[in-house]
Amino acid sequence: MTLPLTVTGPAVALSDMAADLGSSVAAAQWVQNAYGVTFAACLLAAGGLADRFGRRRVLLSGLMVFCLMSVVCTVASSMLLIDIARAVQGIGAAGVLTSGAAILAASFQGPARAQAFGVLGGSFGCGLALGPLTAGALVSAGSWRAVFFVNVVIGLVVLALARFIPESRNPAxxxxxxxxxxxxSGSLGLLALTFVEGPESGWVTLPTLGALAGSVALMAAFAVVELRVAHPMFDLSLFRRPTFIVVVCQPFTITFGFVVLLVYLPPYFQGAGGHSATEAGALLLPLTxxxxxxxxxxxxxxxxxxxRVMLAASSTLIAAGSLWLMTLRPDSSWAELAGPLLVFGxxxxxxxxxxxxAAVSVAPVERAGMASGIFNTMRITGESVAxxxxxxxxxxxxLRDLNDRAPALSGNARALAGEATQGRIEGALDAVPADRREFALDAAAHGLTSAMHTVFLVLAVLALLGAxxxxxxxxxRELDDSASTDPQQGKEPQ
Known part of the structure:
Protein backbone atom coordinates (compact mmCIF):
# COMPACT_ATOMS: atom_id res chain seq x y z
CA MET A 1 0.00 0.00 0.00
CA THR A 2 2.83 2.40 0.85
CA LEU A 3 4.65 2.05 -2.48
CA PRO A 4 1.65 3.01 -4.67
CA LEU A 5 1.01 6.01 -2.41
CA THR A 6 4.53 7.18 -3.23
CA VAL A 7 3.61 7.35 -6.92
CA THR A 8 0.06 8.70 -6.81
CA GLY A 9 0.52 11.14 -3.90
CA PRO A 10 3.27 13.32 -5.43
CA ALA A 11 1.39 13.35 -8.74
CA VAL A 12 -1.50 15.19 -7.08
CA ALA A 13 0.75 17.40 -4.94
CA LEU A 14 3.26 18.27 -7.68
CA SER A 15 1.57 21.49 -8.77
CA ASP A 16 1.55 22.97 -5.24
CA MET A 17 5.03 21.62 -4.53
CA ALA A 18 6.56 23.18 -7.64
CA ALA A 19 4.86 26.52 -6.99
CA ASP A 20 5.98 26.59 -3.35
CA LEU A 21 9.61 25.76 -4.17
CA GLY A 22 9.79 27.84 -7.34
CA SER A 23 10.73 24.82 -9.43
CA SER A 24 11.26 24.64 -13.18
CA VAL A 25 9.27 22.21 -15.32
CA ALA A 26 12.27 19.89 -15.79
CA ALA A 27 13.14 19.80 -12.07
CA ALA A 28 9.54 19.02 -11.16
CA GLN A 29 9.44 16.13 -13.63
CA TRP A 30 12.32 14.47 -11.78
CA VAL A 31 10.17 14.12 -8.64
CA GLN A 32 8.52 11.21 -10.45
CA ASN A 33 11.35 10.24 -12.81
CA ALA A 34 14.09 9.99 -10.18
CA TYR A 35 12.01 7.65 -8.04
CA GLY A 36 10.88 5.52 -10.98
CA VAL A 37 14.34 5.16 -12.52
CA THR A 38 16.12 3.97 -9.37
CA PHE A 39 13.13 1.84 -8.38
CA ALA A 40 13.22 -0.02 -11.70
CA ALA A 41 17.00 -0.09 -11.99
CA CYS A 42 17.58 -1.67 -8.56
CA LEU A 43 14.89 -4.34 -8.59
CA LEU A 44 17.07 -7.02 -10.16
CA ALA A 45 19.95 -6.32 -7.79
CA ALA A 46 17.50 -6.34 -4.87
CA GLY A 47 16.19 -9.73 -5.98
CA GLY A 48 19.73 -11.13 -6.03
CA LEU A 49 20.51 -9.66 -2.62
CA ALA A 50 17.27 -11.08 -1.19
CA ASP A 51 17.99 -14.57 -2.50
CA ARG A 52 21.56 -14.52 -1.16
CA PHE A 53 21.44 -12.62 2.14
CA GLY A 54 17.83 -13.19 3.17
CA ARG A 55 14.51 -11.79 2.02
CA ARG A 56 13.44 -10.46 5.40
CA ARG A 57 16.80 -8.70 5.85
CA VAL A 58 16.47 -6.93 2.48
CA LEU A 59 12.83 -6.08 3.25
CA LEU A 60 13.74 -4.42 6.55
CA SER A 61 16.70 -2.56 5.03
CA GLY A 62 14.56 -1.28 2.17
CA LEU A 63 11.86 -0.10 4.57
CA MET A 64 14.36 1.85 6.64
CA VAL A 65 15.80 3.62 3.58
CA PHE A 66 12.29 4.32 2.29
CA CYS A 67 11.14 5.88 5.56
CA LEU A 68 14.29 7.96 6.00
CA MET A 69 13.99 9.47 2.51
CA SER A 70 10.30 10.20 3.13
CA VAL A 71 11.41 12.26 6.13
CA VAL A 72 13.90 14.15 3.93
CA CYS A 73 11.17 14.93 1.38
CA THR A 74 8.89 16.14 4.18
CA VAL A 75 11.36 18.76 5.43
CA ALA A 76 13.17 19.61 2.16
CA SER A 77 13.46 23.28 1.18
CA SER A 78 14.49 22.78 -2.47
CA MET A 79 13.29 20.68 -5.38
CA LEU A 80 16.85 19.44 -5.98
CA LEU A 81 16.98 17.89 -2.50
CA ILE A 82 13.59 16.25 -3.06
CA ASP A 83 14.76 14.85 -6.40
CA ILE A 84 17.86 13.34 -4.75
CA ALA A 85 15.83 11.92 -1.86
CA ARG A 86 13.31 10.44 -4.29
CA ALA A 87 16.13 8.71 -6.17
CA VAL A 88 17.41 7.10 -2.95
CA GLN A 89 13.84 6.31 -1.90
CA GLY A 90 13.42 4.32 -5.11
CA ILE A 91 16.34 2.11 -4.06
CA GLY A 92 14.61 1.32 -0.78
CA ALA A 93 11.32 0.65 -2.54
CA ALA A 94 13.06 -1.86 -4.82
CA GLY A 95 14.19 -3.87 -1.81
CA VAL A 96 10.71 -3.80 -0.29
CA LEU A 97 8.82 -4.90 -3.40
CA THR A 98 11.15 -7.66 -4.62
CA SER A 99 11.80 -9.26 -1.23
CA GLY A 100 8.13 -9.03 -0.25
CA ALA A 101 6.97 -10.88 -3.36
CA ALA A 102 9.70 -13.51 -2.92
CA ILE A 103 8.64 -14.05 0.71
CA LEU A 104 5.07 -14.75 -0.42
CA ALA A 105 6.26 -17.13 -3.13
CA ALA A 106 8.40 -19.07 -0.65
CA SER A 107 5.68 -19.17 2.02
CA PHE A 108 2.67 -20.34 -0.03
CA GLN A 109 1.99 -22.94 -2.70
CA GLY A 110 -0.88 -23.75 -5.05
CA PRO A 111 -4.28 -22.10 -4.41
CA ALA A 112 -2.98 -20.48 -1.20
CA ARG A 113 -0.30 -18.69 -3.20
CA ALA A 114 -2.91 -17.38 -5.66
CA GLN A 115 -4.96 -16.01 -2.76
CA ALA A 116 -1.87 -14.49 -1.12
CA PHE A 117 -0.95 -12.66 -4.30
CA GLY A 118 -4.57 -11.61 -4.65
CA VAL A 119 -4.24 -9.91 -1.27
CA LEU A 120 -0.95 -8.35 -2.43
CA GLY A 121 -2.67 -7.01 -5.51
CA GLY A 122 -5.47 -5.71 -3.31
CA SER A 123 -2.99 -3.86 -1.10
CA PHE A 124 -1.49 -2.23 -4.17
CA GLY A 125 -4.98 -1.35 -5.29
CA CYS A 126 -5.76 0.13 -1.88
CA GLY A 127 -2.76 2.43 -2.10
CA LEU A 128 -3.64 3.42 -5.65
CA ALA A 129 -7.29 3.97 -4.78
CA LEU A 130 -6.63 6.05 -1.68
CA GLY A 131 -3.57 7.85 -3.04
CA PRO A 132 -5.11 10.59 -5.22
CA LEU A 133 -7.99 11.34 -2.84
CA THR A 134 -5.81 11.24 0.28
CA ALA A 135 -3.12 13.40 -1.32
CA GLY A 136 -5.71 15.87 -2.54
CA ALA A 137 -7.25 16.16 0.92
CA LEU A 138 -3.84 16.57 2.57
CA VAL A 139 -2.79 19.28 0.10
CA SER A 140 -6.08 21.14 0.42
CA ALA A 141 -6.22 20.91 4.22
CA GLY A 142 -2.56 21.39 5.01
CA SER A 143 0.48 21.17 2.79
CA TRP A 144 2.10 19.04 0.11
CA ARG A 145 4.62 18.01 2.78
CA ALA A 146 1.94 15.93 4.48
CA VAL A 147 1.83 13.69 1.39
CA PHE A 148 5.37 12.53 2.17
CA PHE A 149 4.89 12.44 5.94
CA VAL A 150 2.02 9.95 5.70
CA ASN A 151 4.47 7.50 4.11
CA VAL A 152 6.71 7.88 7.15
CA VAL A 153 3.87 6.88 9.48
CA ILE A 154 2.75 3.90 7.41
CA GLY A 155 6.33 2.80 6.77
CA LEU A 156 7.18 2.72 10.48
CA VAL A 157 4.13 0.55 11.20
CA VAL A 158 5.11 -1.88 8.44
CA LEU A 159 8.71 -1.88 9.71
CA ALA A 160 7.57 -2.92 13.18
CA LEU A 161 5.40 -5.76 11.84
CA ALA A 162 7.94 -7.01 9.29
CA ARG A 163 10.32 -8.10 12.06
CA PHE A 164 8.06 -11.10 12.74
CA ILE A 165 8.41 -12.51 9.21
CA PRO A 166 10.50 -15.72 9.08
CA GLU A 167 13.75 -15.49 7.11
CA SER A 168 14.18 -17.30 3.78
CA ARG A 169 16.86 -17.33 1.08
CA ASN A 170 18.10 -19.28 -1.93
CA PRO A 171 21.02 -21.50 -0.75
CA ALA A 172 22.37 -21.65 -4.32
CA SER A 185 20.63 1.57 -14.12
CA GLY A 186 22.65 3.89 -16.33
CA SER A 187 20.69 2.97 -19.43
CA LEU A 188 17.35 3.60 -17.77
CA GLY A 189 18.51 6.90 -16.26
CA LEU A 190 19.71 8.21 -19.62
CA LEU A 191 16.46 7.13 -21.25
CA ALA A 192 14.51 9.19 -18.71
CA LEU A 193 16.88 12.11 -19.35
CA THR A 194 16.11 11.80 -23.06
CA PHE A 195 12.40 12.26 -22.41
CA VAL A 196 13.04 15.26 -20.14
CA GLU A 197 15.45 17.00 -22.54
CA GLY A 198 13.34 16.38 -25.66
CA PRO A 199 10.52 18.87 -25.01
CA GLU A 200 12.88 21.34 -23.31
CA SER A 201 15.74 21.60 -25.81
CA GLY A 202 14.36 19.78 -28.87
CA TRP A 203 14.41 16.16 -30.01
CA VAL A 204 17.32 16.51 -32.44
CA THR A 205 19.65 18.53 -30.22
CA LEU A 206 22.98 17.25 -28.91
CA PRO A 207 21.85 16.75 -25.26
CA THR A 208 18.78 14.73 -26.28
CA LEU A 209 20.51 12.60 -28.91
CA GLY A 210 23.54 12.14 -26.65
CA ALA A 211 21.39 10.85 -23.79
CA LEU A 212 19.56 8.48 -26.15
CA ALA A 213 22.81 7.16 -27.63
CA GLY A 214 24.23 6.62 -24.15
CA SER A 215 21.11 4.72 -23.11
CA VAL A 216 21.34 2.39 -26.12
CA ALA A 217 25.07 1.82 -25.59
CA LEU A 218 24.65 0.94 -21.91
CA MET A 219 21.76 -1.41 -22.68
CA ALA A 220 23.97 -3.20 -25.21
CA ALA A 221 26.68 -3.41 -22.55
CA PHE A 222 24.11 -4.84 -20.13
CA ALA A 223 23.27 -7.62 -22.59
CA VAL A 224 26.96 -8.45 -23.02
CA VAL A 225 27.52 -8.55 -19.25
CA GLU A 226 24.54 -10.83 -18.69
CA LEU A 227 25.75 -13.29 -21.32
CA ARG A 228 29.26 -13.51 -19.83
CA VAL A 229 28.81 -13.28 -16.07
CA ALA A 230 28.67 -16.56 -14.15
CA HIS A 231 25.68 -15.57 -12.03
CA PRO A 232 23.61 -13.00 -13.96
CA MET A 233 20.86 -11.09 -12.21
CA PHE A 234 18.83 -11.30 -15.44
CA ASP A 235 18.94 -15.04 -16.10
CA LEU A 236 18.35 -15.37 -19.85
CA SER A 237 17.52 -19.08 -19.51
CA LEU A 238 14.12 -18.11 -18.07
CA PHE A 239 13.35 -16.48 -21.42
CA ARG A 240 13.36 -19.81 -23.18
CA ARG A 241 9.70 -20.07 -22.21
CA PRO A 242 7.42 -17.87 -24.32
CA THR A 243 4.93 -17.89 -21.46
CA PHE A 244 7.48 -16.28 -19.14
CA ILE A 245 8.30 -13.61 -21.72
CA VAL A 246 4.65 -12.64 -22.14
CA VAL A 247 3.93 -12.72 -18.40
CA VAL A 248 6.84 -10.46 -17.46
CA CYS A 249 5.92 -8.08 -20.30
CA GLN A 250 2.33 -7.73 -19.05
CA PRO A 251 3.13 -4.45 -17.26
CA PHE A 252 3.76 -2.78 -20.60
CA THR A 253 0.17 -3.42 -21.66
CA ILE A 254 -1.55 -3.14 -18.27
CA THR A 255 0.25 -0.83 -15.85
CA PHE A 256 1.76 1.31 -18.63
CA GLY A 257 -1.57 3.02 -19.31
CA PHE A 258 -2.70 2.95 -15.71
CA VAL A 259 0.24 4.97 -14.43
CA VAL A 260 -0.24 7.52 -17.22
CA LEU A 261 -3.79 8.15 -16.04
CA LEU A 262 -2.78 8.27 -12.37
CA VAL A 263 0.03 10.76 -12.95
CA TYR A 264 -1.37 13.04 -15.67
CA LEU A 265 -5.14 13.12 -15.16
CA PRO A 266 -4.93 14.89 -11.74
CA PRO A 267 -2.91 17.84 -13.11
CA TYR A 268 -5.21 17.92 -16.14
CA PHE A 269 -8.24 18.18 -13.86
CA GLN A 270 -6.52 20.89 -11.80
CA GLY A 271 -5.10 22.92 -14.68
CA ALA A 272 -7.41 22.58 -17.68
CA GLY A 273 -10.47 21.70 -15.60
CA GLY A 274 -9.95 24.19 -12.80
CA HIS A 275 -10.62 21.65 -10.02
CA SER A 276 -9.02 21.63 -6.58
CA ALA A 277 -6.57 18.89 -5.56
CA THR A 278 -9.30 17.14 -3.55
CA GLU A 279 -11.75 17.27 -6.45
CA ALA A 280 -9.10 15.93 -8.81
CA GLY A 281 -8.57 12.95 -6.52
CA ALA A 282 -12.31 12.33 -6.26
CA LEU A 283 -12.69 12.34 -10.04
CA LEU A 284 -10.25 9.41 -10.20
CA LEU A 285 -12.23 7.19 -7.81
CA PRO A 286 -14.02 5.25 -10.60
CA LEU A 287 -10.54 4.30 -11.84
CA THR A 288 -8.85 3.53 -8.53
CA ARG A 308 -4.43 -16.30 -20.50
CA VAL A 309 -8.17 -15.63 -20.69
CA MET A 310 -8.08 -13.43 -17.60
CA LEU A 311 -5.08 -11.39 -18.70
CA ALA A 312 -6.37 -11.05 -22.28
CA ALA A 313 -9.74 -9.88 -20.97
CA SER A 314 -8.00 -7.38 -18.69
CA SER A 315 -6.08 -5.85 -21.60
CA THR A 316 -9.25 -5.74 -23.70
CA LEU A 317 -11.09 -3.80 -20.99
CA ILE A 318 -8.16 -1.36 -20.77
CA ALA A 319 -8.29 -0.83 -24.54
CA ALA A 320 -12.04 -0.17 -24.40
CA GLY A 321 -11.65 2.27 -21.51
CA SER A 322 -8.84 4.10 -23.31
CA LEU A 323 -10.93 4.60 -26.43
CA TRP A 324 -13.89 5.77 -24.37
CA LEU A 325 -11.67 8.32 -22.63
CA MET A 326 -11.20 10.11 -25.94
CA THR A 327 -14.45 11.91 -25.04
CA LEU A 328 -12.52 13.74 -22.27
CA ARG A 329 -13.09 17.51 -22.08
CA PRO A 330 -11.91 20.14 -19.56
CA ASP A 331 -15.49 20.49 -18.29
CA SER A 332 -16.25 16.75 -18.18
CA SER A 333 -18.41 15.87 -15.17
CA TRP A 334 -17.87 13.01 -12.74
CA ALA A 335 -20.78 11.12 -14.36
CA GLU A 336 -19.22 11.47 -17.84
CA LEU A 337 -15.85 10.23 -16.62
CA ALA A 338 -17.16 7.38 -14.44
CA GLY A 339 -17.91 5.01 -17.33
CA PRO A 340 -14.55 4.93 -19.11
CA LEU A 341 -12.54 5.13 -15.88
CA LEU A 342 -14.54 2.26 -14.35
CA VAL A 343 -13.98 0.01 -17.37
CA PHE A 344 -10.26 0.86 -17.33
CA GLY A 345 -10.02 0.28 -13.58
CA ALA A 358 1.96 -15.78 -12.61
CA ALA A 359 5.45 -14.28 -12.70
CA VAL A 360 6.80 -16.31 -9.80
CA SER A 361 4.82 -19.44 -10.76
CA VAL A 362 6.50 -19.72 -14.14
CA ALA A 363 9.92 -20.12 -12.45
CA PRO A 364 11.20 -22.67 -9.87
CA VAL A 365 10.44 -21.54 -6.33
CA GLU A 366 14.11 -21.32 -5.29
CA ARG A 367 14.52 -18.68 -8.01
CA ALA A 368 11.48 -16.73 -6.90
CA GLY A 369 13.61 -13.73 -5.97
CA MET A 370 15.05 -13.50 -9.48
CA ALA A 371 11.68 -14.11 -11.16
CA SER A 372 10.06 -11.48 -8.96
CA GLY A 373 12.94 -9.11 -9.66
CA ILE A 374 12.65 -9.55 -13.43
CA PHE A 375 8.86 -9.13 -13.40
CA ASN A 376 8.87 -6.09 -11.16
CA THR A 377 11.76 -4.59 -13.12
CA MET A 378 9.60 -4.80 -16.23
CA ARG A 379 6.66 -3.35 -14.31
CA ILE A 380 8.51 -0.40 -12.82
CA THR A 381 10.53 0.13 -16.00
CA GLY A 382 7.24 0.31 -17.88
CA GLU A 383 5.90 2.80 -15.37
CA SER A 384 9.07 4.90 -15.52
CA VAL A 385 9.08 4.95 -19.31
CA ALA A 386 5.36 5.73 -19.29
CA LEU A 399 3.22 22.76 -28.10
CA ARG A 400 2.47 21.79 -31.70
CA ASP A 401 -1.24 22.48 -31.22
CA LEU A 402 -0.49 25.87 -29.66
CA ASN A 403 1.82 26.83 -32.54
CA ASP A 404 -0.84 25.83 -35.08
CA ARG A 405 -3.85 27.28 -33.26
CA ALA A 406 -2.33 30.38 -31.66
CA PRO A 407 0.80 31.55 -33.51
CA ALA A 408 0.51 34.88 -31.69
CA LEU A 409 1.58 33.02 -28.54
CA SER A 410 4.73 31.55 -30.08
CA GLY A 411 6.95 33.33 -27.58
CA ASN A 412 5.10 31.76 -24.66
CA ALA A 413 4.01 28.48 -26.26
CA ARG A 414 6.79 26.25 -24.89
CA ALA A 415 6.31 27.46 -21.32
CA LEU A 416 2.52 27.12 -21.62
CA ALA A 417 2.83 23.56 -22.94
CA GLY A 418 5.22 22.47 -20.18
CA GLU A 419 3.26 24.08 -17.36
CA ALA A 420 -0.07 22.79 -18.71
CA THR A 421 1.20 19.21 -18.57
CA GLN A 422 1.92 19.67 -14.85
CA GLY A 423 -1.39 21.40 -14.12
CA ARG A 424 0.06 24.90 -13.77
CA ILE A 425 -1.50 26.76 -16.70
CA GLU A 426 -2.38 29.71 -14.49
CA GLY A 427 1.26 30.15 -13.44
CA ALA A 428 2.44 30.30 -17.05
CA LEU A 429 -0.01 33.10 -17.86
CA ASP A 430 2.00 35.69 -15.91
CA ALA A 431 4.33 36.10 -18.88
CA VAL A 432 1.41 36.57 -21.31
CA PRO A 433 0.02 40.08 -21.93
CA ALA A 434 -3.11 40.67 -19.85
CA ASP A 435 -5.39 41.08 -22.86
CA ARG A 436 -4.37 37.66 -24.23
CA ARG A 437 -4.47 35.57 -21.05
CA GLU A 438 -7.99 34.24 -21.45
CA PHE A 439 -7.24 33.31 -25.05
CA ALA A 440 -3.97 31.66 -23.98
CA LEU A 441 -5.74 29.69 -21.22
CA ASP A 442 -8.33 28.32 -23.65
CA ALA A 443 -5.69 27.50 -26.26
CA ALA A 444 -3.48 25.66 -23.77
CA ALA A 445 -6.44 23.69 -22.38
CA HIS A 446 -7.53 22.73 -25.89
CA GLY A 447 -4.00 21.74 -26.91
CA LEU A 448 -3.53 19.58 -23.82
CA THR A 449 -6.92 17.92 -24.29
CA SER A 450 -6.06 17.05 -27.88
CA ALA A 451 -2.72 15.65 -26.71
CA MET A 452 -4.47 13.53 -24.05
CA HIS A 453 -6.76 12.06 -26.73
CA THR A 454 -3.72 11.02 -28.77
CA VAL A 455 -2.15 9.37 -25.73
CA PHE A 456 -5.40 7.48 -25.03
CA LEU A 457 -5.42 6.18 -28.61
CA VAL A 458 -1.83 4.97 -28.26
CA LEU A 459 -2.70 3.21 -24.99
CA ALA A 460 -5.71 1.52 -26.60
CA VAL A 461 -3.62 0.14 -29.47
CA LEU A 462 -0.93 -1.08 -27.06
CA ALA A 463 -3.48 -2.81 -24.81
CA LEU A 464 -5.24 -4.48 -27.74
CA LEU A 465 -1.96 -5.84 -29.08
CA GLY A 466 -1.20 -7.11 -25.58
CA ALA A 467 -4.55 -8.89 -25.36
CA ARG A 477 0.27 -25.74 -18.28
CA GLU A 478 3.69 -24.10 -17.91
CA LEU A 479 2.41 -22.12 -14.93
CA ASP A 480 0.86 -25.21 -13.39
CA ASP A 481 4.10 -27.18 -13.79
CA SER A 482 6.13 -24.47 -12.08
CA ALA A 483 3.61 -24.06 -9.29
CA SER A 484 3.91 -27.79 -8.55
CA THR A 485 7.69 -27.60 -8.17
CA ASP A 486 8.99 -29.11 -4.95
CA PRO A 487 9.89 -26.06 -2.82
CA GLN A 488 12.62 -27.99 -1.03
CA GLN A 489 14.44 -29.36 -4.05
CA GLY A 490 13.50 -26.86 -6.74
CA LYS A 491 12.70 -29.78 -9.09
CA GLU A 492 9.47 -30.95 -10.58
CA PRO A 493 8.03 -34.13 -9.10
CA GLN A 494 9.13 -37.24 -10.94
Missing part, protein backbone atom coordinates in the same frame (compact mmCIF):
# COMPACT_ATOMS: atom_id res chain seq x y z
CA UNK A 173 22.74 -17.85 -4.59
CA UNK A 174 26.38 -16.75 -4.52
CA UNK A 175 27.10 -13.17 -5.63
CA UNK A 176 25.32 -10.09 -6.91
CA UNK A 177 25.74 -9.04 -10.53
CA UNK A 178 26.94 -5.47 -9.94
CA UNK A 179 28.06 -5.00 -13.55
CA UNK A 180 24.59 -5.78 -14.80
CA UNK A 181 23.03 -3.51 -12.17
CA UNK A 182 25.29 -0.58 -13.12
CA UNK A 183 24.77 -0.83 -16.89
CA UNK A 184 20.99 -1.33 -16.57
CA UNK A 289 -11.57 1.86 -6.44
CA UNK A 290 -11.85 -1.18 -8.78
CA UNK A 291 -8.07 -1.58 -8.57
CA UNK A 292 -8.54 -1.97 -4.82
CA UNK A 293 -11.56 -4.29 -4.85
CA UNK A 294 -11.18 -6.46 -7.96
CA UNK A 295 -7.80 -8.10 -7.08
CA UNK A 296 -9.40 -9.56 -3.95
CA UNK A 297 -11.77 -11.50 -6.20
CA UNK A 298 -9.43 -12.10 -9.13
CA UNK A 299 -7.31 -14.61 -7.19
CA UNK A 300 -10.35 -16.86 -6.73
CA UNK A 301 -11.50 -16.45 -10.31
CA UNK A 302 -8.01 -17.39 -11.50
CA UNK A 303 -8.48 -20.86 -9.96
CA UNK A 304 -11.38 -21.50 -12.37
CA UNK A 305 -10.56 -19.43 -15.45
CA UNK A 306 -7.41 -19.94 -17.58
CA UNK A 307 -4.84 -17.28 -16.85
CA UNK A 346 -11.72 -3.12 -13.72
CA UNK A 347 -9.28 -4.19 -16.41
CA UNK A 348 -6.28 -3.15 -14.34
CA UNK A 349 -7.66 -4.58 -11.10
CA UNK A 350 -8.39 -8.00 -12.58
CA UNK A 351 -4.79 -8.21 -13.83
CA UNK A 352 -3.28 -7.01 -10.55
CA UNK A 353 -4.78 -9.99 -8.76
CA UNK A 354 -2.93 -12.55 -10.87
CA UNK A 355 0.15 -10.98 -12.52
CA UNK A 356 2.57 -11.32 -9.59
CA UNK A 357 1.57 -14.91 -8.94
CA UNK A 387 5.73 8.68 -16.90
CA UNK A 388 8.70 10.19 -18.71
CA UNK A 389 7.48 9.36 -22.21
CA UNK A 390 3.93 10.59 -21.63
CA UNK A 391 5.22 13.88 -20.24
CA UNK A 392 7.35 14.37 -23.34
CA UNK A 393 4.55 13.38 -25.70
CA UNK A 394 1.94 15.55 -23.97
CA UNK A 395 4.24 18.58 -23.89
CA UNK A 396 5.31 18.15 -27.54
CA UNK A 397 1.77 17.62 -28.86
CA UNK A 398 0.44 20.52 -26.80
CA UNK A 468 -4.00 -10.71 -28.66
CA UNK A 469 -0.43 -11.71 -27.80
CA UNK A 470 -1.37 -12.88 -24.31
CA UNK A 471 -4.18 -15.11 -25.50
CA UNK A 472 -2.09 -16.59 -28.31
CA UNK A 473 1.17 -17.26 -26.45
CA UNK A 474 0.55 -18.04 -22.75
CA UNK A 475 0.27 -21.72 -21.87
CA UNK A 476 -1.36 -22.31 -18.50
Missing amino acids: ATKVDWGGAATF VPVFLVPLVAGRIAAKVPL IGVGSAFGVMDN IAGAAALLASLT ITTYAVIRD
